[in-house]
Amino acid sequence: MAKSNAALIKSRLSAAHEDYLKAIYILGAQGAPVTNSALAEFLGVSPASATNMVKKLDELGLVEYEKYREILLNDSGRRVALEVLRHHRLLELYLHEQLNLTWDQVHDEAERLEHVMSDVLEDAITAALGDPTHDPHGDPIPTKDGRIAPVEGMPLSQAEPRQAYRLVRVLVQDAKRLTYLGSMGLYPNATVILSKRSPFDGPLLIEVNDEPQALDYRLARQILVAPAA
């Protein structure tokens, strides 16, 4: 019942609705409370616009929301958000693996395609990729039934010096920064060693696949690593 109801709702959702739900999910996953202004800033719209849309999402039964309070996804809303996120990350991986787009090109493309992808296409892409679990940035791909792997890894900025780590995830989205990181070999599965920290949150000296590199502290906080095993 809840399922068919949600299916009915879903078929009437616009790309804007989906973008808001996805944004609420992503902001929520970052820990901080999801306020209308945080949402507005994330989406690049005015706070007034966010308030308006969140009220609509509440009426559609997709979020829990009371004036001046934080926004929470309910089960229906979370399912939609995870489905859009699944589309996004499947597309990113597909575009990268099968169509040879670079990892800095895939985000923007997926951002537009994710809203117009049928179930048939989702399944076809899943099959072509062999039911993958992570996209080219190391972000976990939600499963079709709405489960998602927990966050793994720690920021490279907090790594132990002289230990070998495996790069597991890059949270950076900006295309130019991704190009730059790629040029240093900082892709998922790269082997990274933190050689030396600089004081005052200065750059890190690291080794990427045995090549020495300097890395800005703020970028290092957006790169997640795990002990190399």
Place this chain on the structure above:
Amino acid sequence: MAKSNAALIKSRLSAAHEDYLKAIYILGAQGAPVTNSALAEFLGVSPASATNMVKKLDELGLVEYEKYREILLNDSGRRVALEVLRHHRLLELYLHEQLNLTWDQVHDEAERLEHVMSDVLEDAITAALGDPTHDPHGDPIPTKDGRIAPVEGMPLSQAEPRQAYRLVRVLVQDAKRLTYLGSMGLYPNATVILSKRSPFDGPLLIEVNDEPQALDYRLARQILVAPAA
């Protein structure tokens, strides 16, 4: 100058604008004059909506239009229309060849994807397919610089009896009818012989790849064939 102007215009076009331009092109290619009501019927909107949008396209410099007269694409409009048509047919072919969608599934999917496809993706798909000339229905794919192969073939309904023909194009778009035609083997490149006509525009008796089949006259008019060699 005209080119960069058009590029600026293009970046502001909505999916609706693109759909109208594509529809004007397709209707125009069918020979009949493109009136606002024909356009409205083709797109499934009211005549008033079509009038409205055509006025906007005129203001954008994409069509030549005067009240109560037929609508003509100008060079800018035709270029946009052919680009959208190129996207559509490239996508149909890609979805069919690389992702194994059936030929009755690809039209609706391409209809949505065609409006959100970047140049980078267009080029990647073109490269993956080896710069193809026709989609799975035999429709010619416009080139990137806006040229399109002329209509080839004659309706199967007008074929010479007992002659071998090659099926070159299927104008049917409806998914159910396509499924049905596919079940008879009526794909592009099939060998077709018209065995016998029935009077009063009745069904045709045909042979498809040496299998006898009955075919409705109206469908036969939407199947184009060329002499087999």
Place this chain on the structure above:
DNA sequence: CGTTACTTTTAGCCATGGCAAAATTTTAAC
């Protein structure tokens, strides 16, 4: 020609999803 039938446009409405500016509520500081 003039009248009628048909096509096309205009006028006025609706929903969506933006915005800025004004009003309100919450939070934080005293």
Place this chain on the structure above:
DNA sequence: GTTAAAATTTTGCCATGGCTAAAAGTAACG
């Protein structure tokens, strides 16, 4: 507690792209 600052919502506006109903233009026939 009171009050000032900050965050949030309300109000009223805009553009887009639909719609229906009414008005106007075109065409065809007697």
